[in-house]
Amino acid sequence: MNAQKLIKENNRKREMLTAENEAYYGDLLIYIRLQFSLSEQQSEEVLMELLEHLLEGQKAGKTAKDIFGDDPRGFADELIEHLPKEEKRKLIPFIGGIIGDIVGWLLIIRGGLFLVLSQFTEVDTKVHPLSALLIALMIAGFVIITIVYVFKLVERSLFREKRNTRKDTIKAGFAGAAGMAAVLLITKFLPEMGPSFEFSWWASFLVGGILLGLIYLGKKRKAA
Amino acid sequence: MMSIRSQLLKGILDGCVLAVIEKEPVYGYELSQKLLNIGLAEVSEGTIYPILLRLQKNGLIRGEMRPSESGPNRKYYFLTEAGQEALENITGEWKQISKPVNQLLMGRREG
Structure with a gap:
């Protein structure tokens, strides 16, 4: 599954988020996508994993803050640190x-x-x-x-x-x-x-x- | 420099994640649920993703997008040979350290 397909699927699934979760996740997504030096494929894969996780958590009544912590920037920086660079x-x-x-x-x-x-x-x-x-x-x-x-x-x-x-x-x-x-x-x-x-x-x-x-x-x- | 405390924790967490993946390939959310069921609630949620990325980067696991039973494509993680080796090492170290630490900490006099 290439990055373009992942982006499309991400757009579709993001609509299922509550307003609060969408605000949190949306910022995380933009922040990570703005890192142009990172592998697009790997970035989109981890973004999709986070979205799936958030959707599952949402079903159990959890918020993005419960799942990813109340420091989204710090969390994103940690992900960015370990994401491989684009070839x-x-x-x-x-x-x-x-x-x-x-x-x-x-x-x-x-x-x-x-x-x-x-x-x-x-x-x-x-x-x-x-x-x-x-x-x-x-x-x-x-x-x-x-x-x-x-x-x-x-x-x-x-x-x-x-x-x-x-x-x-x-x-x-x-x-x-x-x-x-x-x-x-x-x-x-x-x-x-x-x-x-x-x-x-x-x-x-x-x-x-x-x-x-x-x-x-x-x-x-x-x-x- | 990283403190000994966080280094130790990191190694133990890596070991736990590798051990779950060794049993069978899992995807992110599944892994978090398994860790939660074991009782490791602290690392059951978003914190696993930076760990997964780091283990991938170091070649201890590899991820593969695959169709799942319930429909959506999911990224399943597999243990690599290097991961197998790392897990053996961590297990060995854990054996060495856990017994004396257990004795020391659990053997304290009450009160």
Whole structure:
């Protein structure tokens, strides 16, 4: 049984929890899933065991606190300490897939945009690979920083009686907007460097489409 | 450094869990119920999961998802060869220590 199936089963079974138990278990689940360096398969297996145990206990009138103790963070940290790390060869396709997805969609949007624009005006379809790479790295850096920041916000909000969700949402939104503004500003003032080549709208469309198609096939094969 | 007290407890708990699994493969909740029935209520609930993970990591047991009689897939734990060896060791150590400790503690004068 692979991790994807376990996640689906987990979603289904979690609905049987009482509100109190769901609050406790839900936080535990997010906290453990946020540890991206851990083996996904092993994490999902232990999460399923805990859920089964909790459901059995619930039948006997026990709460999550009775079963897992009143220090959920400490309990989760103990589990995390003993969970094996994800193998590197599984991380590479995961991260590669995300990058490929973004690049693929960017190329398709660029193709579509240039097709529409070229109806009305002259469009510069030259691409400077060096400049493009610099901008891509910058965007990647910004995206990673934002994701890490949002994860930290989520992690801090877990296992608390009272939550200030709205304040966190504003913080996350502000971080995203500020990063985006910085990227746009730098892009605007970055001189075009290095060699360039023509990259027409249809070539952009084609390459983006092929890229997304390959990723889709890869995912389908993994799920099977 | 871990205190001697918690090290000792850890070893004993490991031994108990390994001994239950040796009898027959069990899944998490089943293991907790068996420990509870033996009288080890302290380790019968959530505390077994970090122990199970640690024993797996050290290669003393291995887990396998299997369909159970009542339907859902469950992770059953099996003793490995290394686990068998570890259990022998723990049992041997326990034999050495339990007799004198028993004599000492149970032989105290009442009052």
